[in-house]
């Protein structure tokens with residue numbers, strides 16, 4: 129069996145760890161690919177930063193800071209202090225020393241002419257991840273936020289510096305109209321037995337992957353069933369600020385509204401199936417009515433057990449006879 133997950137970031141990392149654990153518990157034969165969002169990548173101090181990829185990489189390698197929720201465990205910030213003294217990095221963007229090692233390696237390889245896909249392979253080969261990651265696209269498609277008053281700013285400035293509090297009217301991925309899906313992403317989608325949409329931020333983690341031209345078509349014609357997992361429970365995000373992104377594009381912060389936003393595959397949307405939390409069982413019937421097979425199961429990923437069970441529930445829904 130081949131599982132392909134779409135997402136990027138910490139919510140995606142938790143889910144993929146759960147899926148990897150599910151695979152281990154059920155015989156360990158299945159293969160996992162992840163199509164990773166690249167739209168919150170950006171350039172800082174001459175370095176290419178890829179937050180969604182690196183969150184996955186560190187979590188899957190087991191070198192992440194589980195307490196803080198992001199970055200490397202045992203991190204120090206000596207270089208960052210020097211960069212601040214030189215005035216070359218914004219003081220609101222933390223760059224740990226170990227993390228900087230990753231950014232320097234990535235940038236060196238990009239400068240030497242490697243594609244983002246090739247950089248993913250090199251970074252991923254350091255540890256036994258049990259998962260293969262592919263960028264949604266090899267092109268740069270950095271997200272910018274259209275402010276209600278003022279010029280567009282880079283997504284990271286809006287998200288990290290302003291904590292998503294500046295009123296905004298939308299998001300754009302610069303240059304996305306010229307982007308194409310990476311070969312690895314396309315192959316992972318066409319070759320999948322099950323496609324899973326991680327409980328990642330629907331607007332800035334999953335949305336940009338779907339917005340790469342040709343990606344929607346690749347998903348529409350994929351043989352595999354597509355099942356998503358809600359990152360929204362009881363009308364609130366589990367962690368993070370996805371609610372600010374949903375409000376910006378006029379989508380209510382609820383498991384039901386996010387499923388409607390993705391749409392039923394049967395009517396040109398994304399989803400065959402959708403998992404909501406038991407607290408949102410009221411969403412099952414209305415979503416079933418619009419053609420999305422919906423189940424209410426525990427969605428909190430607290431540890432290896434709860435995450436593996438959630439991944440198992442998603443796979444079971446995808447494979448359930450229609």
Ligand code: GDP
Pocket residue numbers: 135136137138139140141142180183326327328329330333357358359360364365366367368370427428429430
């Ligand atoms: P980011 O790029 O690091 O912000 O990470 P993602 O976009 O992958 O994930 C953010 C989303 O993950 C948020 O909307 C959270 O609500 C969701 N999330 C985090 N932990 C959990 C969990 O335990 N269960 C569920 N269902 N969603 C979660």
Ligand code: CA
Pocket residue numbers: 136137165168180329332333
């Ligand atoms: Ca993200």
